Amino acid sequence: MTPSSNRPTYYEELRQKGYSRRDFMKFCTTIAAYMGLQASGAAQVAEALKSNSRVPVIWMHFQECTCCSESFIRSSHPIVADVILDKISLDYTETLMAASGHQAEAAMHKTMEEFPGEYVLCVEGSVPVYEDGVYCCIGGRSAADILQETAAGAKAIIAWGSCACNGCVQAAKPNPTGATPIHKLVKGKPIIKVPGCPPIGEVMAGVLVHLVTFGRVPELDRIGRPKAFYSKRVHDTCYRRPFYDAGLFVESFDDENAQKGYCLYKVGCRGPMTYNACGVTKWNNGTSFPIQSGHGCIGCSEENFWDNGPFYRRITNFPGFGIESNADKIGGVVAGVTAAGIAAHAIGTNLRKKKLIDDLIAEGKESDKELS
Amino acid sequence: MATQNLRRVFVWQLPIRFYHWVNALCIVALCVTGYIIARPPAFQQGTEASFAYWFGINRFLHFAFSYIFLFNFLFRLYWGFVGNRYANWKNFIPTNRKFFHEMWEVIKIDILLQKDKEHLAVGHNALAGFIYFFVFLAFAVQCLTGFGLYAAMSDWWLPNLFAWVPGLFGGDFDLRQIHHATMWFFIVFSIIHVYLVFYHDYVEGRGETSSIIGGWKFIEEDVFIKELEEEKKEEEEFKRKVIEGQKA
Structure with a gap:
């Protein structure tokens, strides 16, 4: 300038x-x-x-x-x-x-x-x-x-x-x-x-x-x-990253793994989807950043972070299905309903298409007889 | 009762069968590894982090299979233009009234179980084809969202072709949500798909299941001849239109 x-x-x-x-x-x-x-x-x-x-x-x-x-x-x-x-x-x-x-x-x-x-x-x-x-x-x-x-x-x-x-x-x-x-x-x-x-x-x-x-x-x-x-995710510069790759996770905030400083991924850390410099620049004159003090990243620099809750869960709520709903629960229910539907269909087939199936079997037996 | 003469039709070409099984393997592997990424099991290990890498390997497998999946998918799209008539893209997009009519027939006979009728399609039936259209869409969604998420981790130009995707959603949050939810579509689809193959094999006895291994399907001679006649009629109709067009 x-x-x-x-x-x-x-x-x-x-x-x-x-x-x-x-x-x-x-x-x-x-x-x-x-x-x-x-x-x-x-x-x-x-x-x-x-x-x-x-x-x-x-x-x-x-x-x-x-x-x-x-x-x-x-x-x-x-x-x-x-x-x-x-x-x-x-x-x-x-x-x-x-x-x-x-x-x-x-x-x-x-x-x-x-x-x-x-x-x-x-x-x-x-x-x-x-x-x-x-x-x-x-x-x-x-x-x-x-x-x-x-x-x-x-x-x-x-x-x-x-x-x-x-x-x-x-x-x-x-x-x-x-x-x-x-x-x-x-x-x-x-x-x-x-x-x-x-x-x-x-x-x-x-x-x-x-x-x-x-x-x-x-x-x-x-x-x-x-x-x-x-340009980097908090996850990419996180000092707890080795625990992530090793599959060593905190299961709840009061467990032994939390004391050992394992990865906070499973308690909702948003580091893997948050683009920020917290891992390197840190806060308060380079003193610390949330993950270093044992709390997962809440993704505050990402769009809609507030709506993508809860903060302490990996899988976020699924829109349109109320609180406490996530994709896995809904998917599980859908899969279960599908399986039930299939069972009903299979039974229905054997009842409704009995003649068709019997004909097929008869035809097969006929051919079998001819062979012997 | 009289036995029927069956005609052998070569339906699924080798590249299609190859595609199908590579795809099946990829989807199973991607669902399993993907689910583990979303919800890692709690392996309590006494080891130091520096000696363990199972989660990293799991992610690696997910990414490796995703590349195979992508190229396999692209190959299938290509084959939709150069493959035989059963592989053609027209099997998947309703372009005429006959397509819709056949879909309705399939619904009546296969789903509503209308009594003692059987619907005999040589390749994909119309309903299946139309559903595969949505399956291909789901493939595209998974490739876009998956590679969109992956782009930030890679220096290679290929995944970086997808780097614009997170921007559409403002970030990785929603992208993950969509990518994860779509996985359930594949799970539910697979359940229904496998069941319907068994169902068709059971009520038709035409080698539905084995067709995707050997490529052969069998069809009753009278149905075959009817198909052939219809085919010829259509062809003549087409030729007539072309000639008329040339005259005009």
């Missing part, structure tokens, strides 16, 4: 805030590693943050719980929060900005007018579309309206968290407010999906730094998630 104004660069801002060059370089190295860049990538990141003036960011909060922001400000390096979330870098975010009311709205409009086609729009939360969007209004306007207005001039849109990516909990059946993910409402803009409830802080920082460093959207997968963080 070319410095389009006399705004200070990221590096200058940081020095003003009291960070040393050493701190800055540490941050660049850390984030480059998280982004999956090679060793020399750290220099690229440093160069970009030194020469590029900061990218204006508008951060919208719609139907959400702010856990994405919480996760972000707790990412492992303090510069992440300072650089991007602190007021110096964020032009508008209801939750963290000092201004409120009309002043906040003014700040948002100022950014939109001054940097059309340059600012990054971050969206946290889904947008309700039922009843003209009255279920989420900010400053008297519906989230749907605000989204369209802010998206129009955005360089790119980042959909933070599962809410913005797939609707998350509020889009679970029956989705009373018509909670809709961003990609279904905004067309013609690059949208980066960063799902998770919340996404990992380092992943969020990595996506933003990638935008700043390379000036373009990171490589995305088919669903629109950055490949650097979402």
Whole structure:
């Protein structure tokens, strides 16, 4: 991104805030590693943050719980929060900005007018579309309206968290407010999906730094998630994977196998179908992640994870057959009914087609006689 | 009573029989290994994880058989265009009123057990053919969902041709559900399929069961001649239409 104004660069801002060059370089190295860049990538990141003036960011909060922001400000390096979330870098975010009311709205409009086609729009939360969007209004306007207005001039849109990516909990059946993910409402803009409830802080920082460093959207997968963080399943990077391949499973949370740290597959772990970086990046400064603390993955970064329950069972409920129904139970019943039907049919055949069968037998016996 | 003269008809060509048995083996293997993947039994082992790999082997078998299944299926589709008249794709898709009429006949005689009548089809009867159409659809569903799930684990281009499938459903969740539920279709189908083979063999005495081993079926001479005549009539009708078309 070319410095389009006399705004200070990221590096200058940081020095003003009291960070040393050493701190800055540490941050660049850390984030480059998280982004999956090679060793020399750290220099690229440093160069970009030194020469590029900061990218204006508008951060919208719609139907959400702010856990994405919480996760972000707790990412492992303090510069992440300072650089991007602190007021110096964020032009508008209801939750963290000092201004409120009309002043906040003014700040948002100022950014939109001054940097059309340059600012990054971050969206946290889904947008309700039922009843003209009255279920989420900010400053008297519906989230749907605000989204369209802010998206129009955005360089790119980042959909933070599962809410913005797939609707998350509020889009679970029956989705009373018509909670809709961003990609279904905004067309013609690059949208980066960063799902998770919340996404990992380092992943969020990595996506933003990638935008700043390379000036373009990171490589995305088919669903629109950055490949650097979402191309592997939690299962593929899980340290309990050897137990899975060895067929050593926890049968219930209080058994001996659970103590031994066996695979949580049979108690409903969603690791094998969840694409996220939890296994490598982990949480809380790389301390742990759910599976490491003995709980299966609930698949929070996957679409419909909330409807695909129960969390503690391998086979999910089968839609349309009530609670406590799974494909195996239904399949078993169908197979049983089929077997019963066949038995009835077999009996019926012998009764109803008796003459036919008798004729066949008689014919066979006749031929047999002729032979002897 | 009088014995009947039977005519021998070569119905199932060798590639069809080969396909059938490879397919049967694959479906049994895939159902068993697949069910174990979905619900692994609790083998309590004292061994360290580094010395055991049975679940990995089970998955490997599932994937290996799925490749065989896929290629076998593709071969069958191909043979539907180049095989004999009993293997032709027209046996599976109702294209004319005669097809529907025959389906209704089969339902009356074989399922409602209308008394002392027998329906004699040389190849697939119309109802069976139509049901096989749905079986082929189920094959396609299993290949799409299965390889769709597998794509993320593979670097090879072939499974990665299916990498778009999870995107349709937003992820692997629903894909697994569909893949698993469709397995039950195969189980139920197999039960009915085997039973009906026995049933036909029993009430017709024409070597239904052995036909898929040797390829031969037997048919009463008078029925055979009737079939032949109908066949000729149809052919002439077709020729007449073609000539008329050329004139017009």
